[in-house]
C-alpha cells in the first residue's frame with residue numbers, strides 16, 4: 001500500500017521499499033531487495049560513498065577473525081564472496097579488493113586471539129600461526145620482537161571502500177533502483193509509515209522503509225538512539241614510503257592489526273603510502289558539521305607506533321590524513337531491528353568501526369527479513385543495545 005501524495009517529476013512515483021543511506025549497509029540492502037524483484041529508491045543526502053560517510057573512506061580491512069563470535073566470522077566469509085562477485089562484474093580496470101592477507105599480533109597471551117584462532121581453525125577459514133622466525137623472514141619491515149602470538153588470515157585483505165560503493169551504486173542504478181539525492185526526515189507520528197518526508201517538503205511513498213544512516217542515526221532518531229549509538233571521531237594517516245621502494249606494498253605486506261596497542265596498519269596500496277589507523281574511540285563527533293583536520297596527538301601516537309613497529313618509516317613524511325567517524329553501539333554488535341513505533345520501518349546500523357566488510361551479508365539479511373517478515377537475531381535487536389560502552393565485538 002502506498003500513499004497518493006504528489007511527488008515531484010524527478011522523483012520516483014512509488015516504491016516497495018525506500019532505503020535511506022547509500023553507505024555499505026544501505027547500498028547492499030537496496031541491491032538485494034532489487035534483485036528479489038522489489039521497486040527500490042535509495043536516498044542519500046550527499047550521494048553514495050560521499051566523503052562524510054564512513055563507507056566513503058578509501059580502504060577497509062576484511063577479515064573473518066572475530067574472537068569466539070562465529071556468527072560474525074560466517075557473515076564476513078559470505079560478504080567476501082559477494083564483494084568478489086561485485087568485483088568480477090565490475091569492469092573499470094581498477095581493483096575493488098586487494099588480497100594482501102591480514103596479520104594479527106599480540107604482545108600478551110590475549111584470549112581474543114586464542115578464540116579467533118579456535119573459531120577459524122574449526123571452520124572453513126584459512127588461518128596460519130606464525131612464529132617469530134617466520135614473521136621476520138616474511139615481513140622484514142615489521143619489528144615484532146615482543147610478539148608472543150601471531151596469526152595470519154591469508155584470504156583476508158583490503159576493500160577499496162569508496163570505489164566499491166560507487167561501483168555498487170552505479171550497478172543498482174542500472175538495475176532500476178532510483179538514486180535520490182535528498183535529506184530524509186524521520187517520521188513525526190507513530191504508526192504505519194506511508195511516505196518518506198524529505199527536507200525539501202516532498203515525499204517518497206512506499207510500503208517499507210530502511211534507515212541505514214550510519215553515524216546520523218542518533219540525529220535522525222534522537223529519542224530512540226541518541227544514547228544508544230555514539231559517533232566518535234577516528235583518524236587515519238598515510239605515511240610516504242621511500243622512492244622506488246616496494247618493501248611496503250600490498251604484494252609484500254599484509255594489513256596488520258597490532259592487538260592491544262589500539263593501532264592497525266594497511267600496506268601501501270595504489271601508491272597512497274602506508275595507512276595507520278587509531279582504533280581507540282575518539283571524542284563524540286557530528287558527522288554533518290565536524291571539522292576533519294588532523295590533531296597533533298594522533299600524529300604523535302602514530303609516529304610513536306611507527307618508531308617501534310615499522311622503524312624503516314619512523315621519519316617518513318605524513319602525506320595525507322583523514323578524519324572519519326565510528327557509529328558505536330555499546331557492545332559493537334550491529335543494530336538491525338524494526339522501529340518500535342513503526343512496524344514497517346527498519347533501522348540498520350551500528351557498524352561500530354568494523355561494519356564496512358559486512359555490507360553484502362547485512363544487506364542480504366535485511367532483504368530476507370523484509371521479504372519474510374521475520375525478526376532479527378536477538379544480538380542485533382534494539383532491546384540488547386545499552387547506553388554504556390563495553391565493547392566485545394571488534
Ligand SMILES: Cc1cc2nc3c(=O)[nH]c(=O)nc-3n(C[C@H](O)[C@H](O)[C@H](O)COP(=O)(O)OP(=O)(O)OC[C@H]3O[C@@H](n4cnc5c(N)ncnc54)[C@H](O)[C@@H]3O)c2cc1C
Pocket residue numbers: 020021022023024025026043044045046047048049050052053054055056059060061062182183184185212213214215216217220234235236277324325326327348349350351352353354355356357358
Ligand atoms: C577510520 C575508520 C576505519 C574503519 N575501518 C574498518 C575496517 O577496516 N573494516 C570494516 O569492515 N569497517 C571499518 N570501519 C567501519 C565502517 O566504515 C562502517 O561501519 C561502515 O562503513 C558503516 O556503513 P553505513 O552504511 O552504516 O554508514 P555510512 O557509510 O556512514 O553511510 C550512511 C549514509 O547515510 C546518509 N544519510 C545519513 N542521514 C541521512 C538522511 N537524513 N537523509 C539521507 N541520507 C542520510 C549519509 O550521507 C551516508 O552516506 C571503519 C570506520 C572508520 C571511521
